[in-house]
Amino acid sequence: MPSREVTVAVLGASGAVGQQILRNLEERNFPVKELRPLASARSAGNTVKFRGEDVTIREATPEAFEGVDIALFSAGGGVSEKFAPEAVKRGAVVVDNTNAFRMDPEVPLVVPEVNRDEIDNHKGIIANPNCSTIQMVVALKPLYERFGFDRVIVSTYQAVSGSGAKAMEELTEQSRSLLEGTEPKKEIMPVGKLEKHYPIAFNAIPQCDVAEDNGFTLEEMKMVRETKKIFRDDAIGVTATCVRVPVLRGHSESLYVELGKDFDLEEVRQALREAEGIVLQDDIASQVYPMPLDAAGHDDVFVGRVRRDTVNPRGLNLWVVSDNLLKGAATNAVQIAEHLV
Amino acid sequence: MPSREVTVAVLGASGAVGQQILRNLEERNFPVKELRPLASARSAGNTVKFRGEDVTIREATPEAFEGVDIALFSAGGGVSEKFAPEAVKRGAVVVDNTNAFRMDPEVPLVVPEVNRDEIDNHKGIIANPNCSTIQMVVALKPLYERFGFDRVIVSTYQAVSGSGAKAMEELTEQSRSLLEGTEPKKEIMPVGKLEKHYPIAFNAIPQCDVAEDNGFTLEEMKMVRETKKIFRDDAIGVTATCVRVPVLRGHSESLYVELGKDFDLEEVRQALREAEGIVLQDDIASQVYPMPLDAAGHDDVFVGRVRRDTVNPRGLNLWVVSDNLLKGAATNAVQIAEHLV
CATH class of the missing domain: 3.30.360.10 (Dihydrodipicolinate Reductase; domain 2)
Structure with missing residues (x-):
């Protein structure tokens, strides 16, 4: 049993990476208390499948991160720059898939197999490196x-x-x-x-x-x-x-x-x-x-x-x-x- | 005007490279007196187009090289090993596209832009290097x-x-x-x-x-x-x-x-x-x-x-x-x- 269950926001939930994140959270039995799929206003109202249920995509706004423990971002660098500080301000830890913060000396850039120990040094944002x-x-x-x-x-x-x-x-x-x-x-x-x-x-x-x-x-x-x-x-x-x-x-x-x-x-x-x-x-x-x-x-x-x-x-x-x-x-x-x- | 016209054999005339050789001979106005397309018994009797005419493919045999001045080979290494000496014996110069003779110290391996001068050192066979x-x-x-x-x-x-x-x-x-x-x-x-x-x-x-x-x-x-x-x-x-x-x-x-x-x-x-x-x-x-x-x-x-x-x-x-x-x-x-x- 996981030690605690958390509220997870997925920003860019309808994108190619966002879809894989949802599948990964399911397959790896991630301890999700609440899943909060977020996207631009254009995609809001659509649904994504998670654990067999339809979950409605909400528009990404600063307020949408209230109560979120972990926010996984994959909606482009500009979106990350805008919303990551808002999510952090509200107590979330952001794992960002874009290029926005990767070279920021304050942000750990992590591949667990290589430098897992740096995760704990985060100040709210952890960056995912480029795929290649x-x-x-x-x-x-x-x-x-x-x-x-x-x-x-x-x-x-x-x-x-x-x-x-x-x-x-x-x-x-x-x-x-x-x-x-x-x-x-x-x-x-x-x-x-x-x-x-x-x-x-x-x-x-x-x-x-x-x-x-x-x-x-x-x-x-x-x-x-x-x-x-x-x-x-x-x-x-x-x-x-x-x-x-x-x-x-x-x-x-x-x-x-x-x-x-x-x-x-x-x-x-x-x-x-x-x-x-x-x-x-x-x-x-x-x-x-x-x-x-x-x-x-x-x-x-x-x-x-x-x-x-x-x-x-x-x-x-x-x-x-x-x-x-x-x-x-x-x-x-x-x-x-x-x-x- | 070219200084002399020659009889050209193309061995492997129906293959991917053979077809391009025929097109190249045409487009570059190569001084062909007679074109002799050659292939295995299986392809013999088929025709290839050359300068708007159908030319019948003959079976590759040692005798098929009688009277040939230049023979362009692209029918696989085994075929080259078998027929190149026969063509040379009959007075042809062979330009071989296969791997058969490339590393033979007696055979020049030529890319004209790099070592054109080695063409003249041939003893009957000149090898074309690998494409890459x-x-x-x-x-x-x-x-x-x-x-x-x-x-x-x-x-x-x-x-x-x-x-x-x-x-x-x-x-x-x-x-x-x-x-x-x-x-x-x-x-x-x-x-x-x-x-x-x-x-x-x-x-x-x-x-x-x-x-x-x-x-x-x-x-x-x-x-x-x-x-x-x-x-x-x-x-x-x-x-x-x-x-x-x-x-x-x-x-x-x-x-x-x-x-x-x-x-x-x-x-x-x-x-x-x-x-x-x-x-x-x-x-x-x-x-x-x-x-x-x-x-x-x-x-x-x-x-x-x-x-x-x-x-x-x-x-x-x-x-x-x-x-x-x-x-x-x-x-x-x-x-x-x-x-x-």
């Missing part, structure tokens, strides 16, 4: 502990669901159009708010967020900055290339890590196998490796293609796959909430 | 000349057409099945001759060829070995992760290169812009970068996302896209043939 960062740091954690490293080069293969439910519809509709030989509609990918839109069906787009001045995208720089903060180690250098591919759910990552000391490959596999949150699927000779279609719907981080670099004997290559809506977002947030109760 | 190697070395050539490098880390996003026309059908059929909610047929991907087959539609498969003993795949090791041979520089260390993605035509590559000396980013862009065979599409602020849907059907290698590493000031990131059936196969072979006449 989360699965990478889970895979890197056992290597960091056992061997150390200060250099990671990563290329991502990201699913469209990172941009929400509408992006998933866009990929399926575009796929249909291209199979039928008609012109695909382009409204969301690669970045909804930017001017140009390209088809993602049967394509690969090397842009997952807006550009920064250094030629990297914000998505790429999130992986750089968040990794340092989560490991509390500014010496970790990450270089990222973030690419959108025609996959609905599940991000994949090709990682190159230069370990801090000599290693035995079997020792690396053993460290990964024993690590919290990781499933090792590593046997290329038998065609065993992680793939996004298999990882979708699962909470774990799947690791395979473990091999020593042919050039640098301390270089290690990994292929890391996880469901970006689950461990990359909803599951990680609910795990943080579990620690809070 | 070709586009990478074209992009690397101007950097090698101007700055030098000995370290490349590459992750690929490879189109299914690298496995032939049937793999393209498989992707479209699987996409239809998954959109309709029916079970997709799995017969070819990731490697036709291996035991296990996985859906490639809406998926990413980190295997493009059979496994080697070191945990890398043959596709990955081709990039390692062929790059050294093409640049005639054994000091070049390449680490590759080769991944199949649901794209029909056009391989993409995320490259990290450590240059041999300090560089100015504008100087790098200028070198790429001026290089033979490269089109620079590099302006992330305006959402300009190469994508496989745009590159399909074009002969060039498209380069973008040019940026300095955030960690190592000599580190450079690039995104390189090219049509794997054209520059990655047919175009490169026909360019070699052009040099021969």
